[in-house]
Amino acid sequence: MPPSANAAAHPTASAQPLLELRGVSKTFPGVRALDDVSMQIFPGEVHMLLGENGAGKSSLIKVLYGAYSADSGEIVCEGRPVEIREPADARRLGIAVIFQEFSLVPFLDIAQNIYLGREPRRALTRLVDRARMHADAREKLAALELDYDTRTLASDLGIAQQQMVEIAKALSQDARILVMDEPTASISDREADALFRVIGRLRAAGVAIVYISHRMKEVFALGDRITVLRDGRRVASMGARETTPDALIGMMVGRTVGTVYERQRFPAVGDVALEVRRLTTGTGVKGVDLVVRSGEIVGLSGLVGAGRTEVARAVFGADPVTGGEVRIFGEHVRGGPERAARHGVGLIPENRKQEGLALLRSVRDNLLAASLWRLFPSGWFRAPVARRKAKEMIDALRIATPDADRRVRMLSGGNQQKIVIGKWLAAGCRLFIFDEPTRGIDVGAKSEVFALMEALMEKGAAVLLISSELTEIVHVCDRAYVMREGRIAGELPRDELSEQKILRLAMHGESKAEPA
């Protein structure tokens, strides 16, 4: 339980919490998303929720609005235990959520989107009262200082405008508990200021606000109290005045992700394998510079949405490059994934089941998928060659499969990951981009993936490792780049690699935003 001294800092400390979580847990196969989380939310407070990627913030929100139901623990609303099984239950309790993934319907207009499922109806005919709906919508938007024509279709709105409509939608529910998931991530300062003024008014009116943010400035400008999550557990709750950004970062890092892999060898670094200059894409990468040399594992870190995967996809040719250039082994590469693969780049994608494997095909088919053009230059498939090559890869990577004909779907996550790596190895790649390679695989398989990464590197391959697990970056990489909002926020050499430094760069750039 939170020490009551913390609550004393709060103006309504004597009041009953509006909403209370008591020992809430939620487990998915292999993942403890929430582990005995307790939290009190008081009327008229802005409660900041902080945590690294995967700390359990999203799961907590989903439990609050009924997308997940908790395995154990209870939710208490104004002293009464309540059940939130579906979104409609949350709505009845007066809980509204501003989603980060937009919940707008493209071919409905702004007013229809704001009132979806709650459209005001005329008493007699039960038809939607459009005049009132638009008038109400205009009023909600005016409160946010927005001058939007409410007849505009959502499909005609930009990202920031969609976010503002999303906010208006949540506000229109006259919620008592308003949950905001990084509401300012995609809007301008002017719009954010308008939002903050609304938050001020809501707080004065006794609304409880749960606010997730990665911006330290907001955390301290808005927050009354702060709760930090790590590994699905609550680390601490405290008044905003009782802590500092560095103290918070200290609480967020230090995840326990099983046995941490320890890098064994650091061979001499070779030639430049990948050189990215002022890389810019339509997917949100803004002028990224980075270099990876042979015999080196370079980390690319940052929070989810910072643009790491987008860099990987652009280097691989999966997304078009709109500015800057990509040089692979000194050659300027343009065009699609096929071109990049022939230059020796292999991408081990974040989403291996969809982008890395054909789950219903055999181990052999998957292993050879990227090297068919090399093995069979004439275009005719020769089974003995395929069998031999597949066997070679299975042995080299120690893939645990009864035979090469087994469907990939039947194998464990770790073995599937090895097959994705093997696919590029068979194709003769020398630059490997790993995007979250350890997601969803068990601890033993994680070590194997890293051992494999080291083995590749020892043979002179270059590795770019994208990972949200800060410990992985710290323990495995020669050096690391940290991204924030589509840009490189900084580069950390081996002797400066620490979770604190990475997180500090990821959350507020250099150390300029820190108070004295």
Add this chain to the structure above:
Amino acid sequence: MSRAPGAVVRRQRPLPSIVAITALFAVAASLAVPGFTTGPNLTNVGQQTAILLMLSMPMTLVIMSEGLDLSAGALLSLCGVVLAKLLVAGSGLPLALLASVAVGFAFGIFNGVLVSVLTLPPFVVTLGTLGIAQGAALVVTDGNAVTGIGPAAASFYALAPLAIPISLVIALAMWAITHVLLYHTRFGNGVFAIGGNRDALVLAGAPAHRYHIGVYAIMGAVVGITALLLVGRMNSGHPTVAIGMEFDAIAAVVLGGTAFERGDGRLYGTVFGVATIGIVRNALNLLGIESSMQVVSIGVLVLLVILLDSWRKEKGRAAP
């Protein structure tokens, strides 16, 4: 302009291409096809397209919900046969119509539950019900036409209040009802949401399954009503008469600019699509071109209009 910086001004949506195409075809037909503009022929066009208009209205809802109903034609045959059989058995027209609507509604609910609750692909589901409905129609009739149904259906079909054929009156009423449903009810917004972002509807606490099943149920029930027009026109029931009518209905919706994704559609576009198909078929008839060639030309037309629409969309995106 008094708009503040950052204001959002509504963009007028461009008219669907089909509006111009319908006008073009109407002018071309009246100039080039002898006998097209005569009063009796135009009445004929109206009467011939009434059934298509009936089917196309709920089909628009189905396609806007990112769905498809391939079973509509076969179901229409089945409903017609059921209606005719009951008339032969001596039941009154209202009871026969009720039975027809009930059969259509039941099939619609079945389609809807499979699509919405079991989340099976509409293409596969309705392909299955197409087979079931078509087979049932053949079994019930031994593959023969159902004749001797008495004068009730035919004399209803011959009604013409204010000199407008009753089939056209009913079809236009269907348009009006569908318009109100789609644009003035919560259900209508739900249809847009099912196609555009079903999660949003669920998160809003709205009865998404009920709306989704409702779309297919309406389709089925309307097929049941349409069966009366079909039987009245032919003065008999026939187990294979409506084969391919779902093709025309889907074609009309697509011609009208409704997309198969994201819940992007406009009901009046479908009406123009129906009109274009009606004009083309009638003009080709008058020119003595056989029915199979008419199907080919409608297919070609659909592809051309889709190309035109996607080209305009690209251009629209590049412009601002």
